[in-house]
Amino acid sequence: MGAIAPIGASPGECFESAVCGRSGVERVPAELYTGTASLAAARVRTDISGYWPAHQRAQLDRAAQLALIAAAQAIADAELYLSDEESLRAGVYWGTGLGGATSIEESYRQLLLGSGRVRPTTVVMGMNNAAAGQISIANGLRGPLLNVSTACSSSATAIGEAYRALLAGYADVIVAGGSEALITDGNLRAWDAMQALAHADANDASRSCKPFSANRTGIVLGEGAAALVLEREDRARARGARIHAELAGYGNASDARGISKPDADGQVRAMRAALAEARANPDDIDYVNAHGTATQIGDVVETTALKCVFGDRARALPVSSTKALHGHLMGGTGALELVLSIGAIGRCVIPPTAHLEEPDPACDLDYVPNQARATRVSAVMSNSFGFGGMNAVLVARAYQS
């Protein structure tokens, strides 16, 4: 696994921050944003400028840079060494909402307000599949390649589709995940115009994202990337790979209702499909990493959907939104949250929902408020719901040979 996110530059660091309540959220600096609202965002603080020589970096949008770092970590962690022939059956399935939109925004800024000139690298940096292509090029992965764009569920969908491709035998190993880097003036203004963004907490901007709390005010945009090496069980066992977890089920169902308004029905069907594929009962799930973006409506709808799927089990089921700390990584968020969920399996600790100060009567589940919980975790569910009504749910469990 690999991750570079606002709360850490590796899966281990991210998990530790999630458990300890270390926030990656801060007030948006004035030089980044021309609007009038007081906004917070979660940026990757790690200095990544030294990873490539300047001329190589000049061809990589920030989202692709973060993607390459996460993918390299995952490949190193998996000790994945591929022969020429094996590389033909090694793929990349990558999720991103808006790909290299930062580069496109910058090119328009230069075109209309700046030099009036457009850089020759704009197309290869801005295209939505740039990160997927760069990962494949950097690592010599020559099998199936797919770029998935289902808004906020992009990387969860990419992981789910990679899982299906492995089951169907189209590949033996796939680097799957997602990335996003859109803490830009244009993007902040666009989300702000939708009135979807949280106000910066006046007392402590790092606490601006408050999922499931009555005083929640909306989404905090984040950036980052996370990647997992998915491998067919027979191959992983044959080479003696260290297996973090078994990906056991994937559900994909859509709302067919509102373009931005979530709906419980599609979420319920996605969760049920993932449970069914994993041959898991509601009682088998020890932890749900919620989508939990901290919008007024989103948290209530997800709560309703969880009650519908889990029935009597719902009130005793630990559910948390780690977005309180790492923000909403958009297309990258599902991958990071699966990495954190698998971390919970490995370390037997459930990361809390931070900043849950005021219980909301409409959100009445066990959200693991503010304090991590040590407990046995053998199966987890990770929810990702995207604009367009695109829901992707993943179920993973402790690997048993």
Place this chain on the structure above:
Amino acid sequence: MDTIKTIKELAAKQFGGEADAIDENAPVDQLGIDSLGFLEFLFELEDAMGFPIPQESVAHVRTLRELATVIDELIAARPAAPA
């Protein structure tokens, strides 16, 4: 103006290394510059020179020395700046 010096200094800045160590007579792809990288380099060079470099004028350029010759021709063809 020493055009080749400007070009080599810009190439060193963009692609790394020392300007003096760059072989101005080597094909640019042997300097580790791919076609897109060369376009990006020309974009930066336009900024440095302060005038556009038409694509057709550099279509057959293989080395930095040849590029410097083209740039010098472009400079010579430009109307003299008003005194």
